[in-house]
Amino acid sequence: MSEAKLAPIPDLGQLGNTITIYAGPCSVESQEQFDEVAECVSDLGLRWIRGGAFKPRTNPHSFQGLGEDALKIMKSTGERLGLLTLTEVMDSAHCELVHSYVDGLQVGARNFQNFSLLKKIGQVTAESHKMVLYKRGFAGLIDEWLAACDYLNDCGNENIVLCERGIRTFEKATRFTLDIAAVPVIHKLSVYPVCVDVSHPAGQRDLVPSLAKAAVAAGADSLMIEVHPNPPAALSDGPQQLTPAQFRVLVEELREIAAVLGKEVV
Ligand SMILES: O=C[C@H](O)[C@H](O)COP(=O)(O)O
């Protein structure tokens, strides 16, 4: 079992009585596209926006992200609307660059055990204590996940959020199998907040609301939800992204469930 250190409860909304939503497009595609989603997120009173700048694509011919241009878009929109920004760092060589633009750094499922990347992110965030949202790998065990947290927190940044995003099983009806039990298990074994990415396991937007409600009911501290102004035209993961209108309805429903639990959706 992991010897991950017990961490203080991080700031930025992870306070036990809140459910933080990290919403935004899979990929940042243009200023207009990102702004449309960001304005929806801001109107709903949420605090964070996500977006992919460097995309981990299965096929090298698929859209790879706008790179630094996307980071610039995220920073300017985040500052204009007062939103915190979250994006994935795919490569150790990009850590400083990404860190200089955003408020939260994401480790994607494909880099679950990229130990040199984890160490580098730990070093880069040692002083800033920026949030690191660390996703579970497709075939990652929970004890491997908790063990690897020590690569991230070794330099002193305990502001880590563990994100369950679905694992590979024999089932093909969904893109991945959401391991909802990971939420209470992580709560039992660690003090890090648990996020549930409900978009990637669903793979289809009509399943996203059910998974989101299940995650809230299971005690998730935060949710990741992909939102795009025009999902059929998205450059990545169109089928699983909600429209802003669908997202608004879902946030209102989640607020009703959260209220029953004495929690606030932020
Ligand atoms: O978030 C986007 C990821 O890059 C994506 O899930 C990978 O999808 P792909 O297999 O279509 O590249």
Ligand SMILES: C=C(OP(=O)(O)O)C(=O)O
């Ligand atoms: C690529 C992403 O997710 P994952 O690493 O879970 O596939 C993402 O959130 O953009």
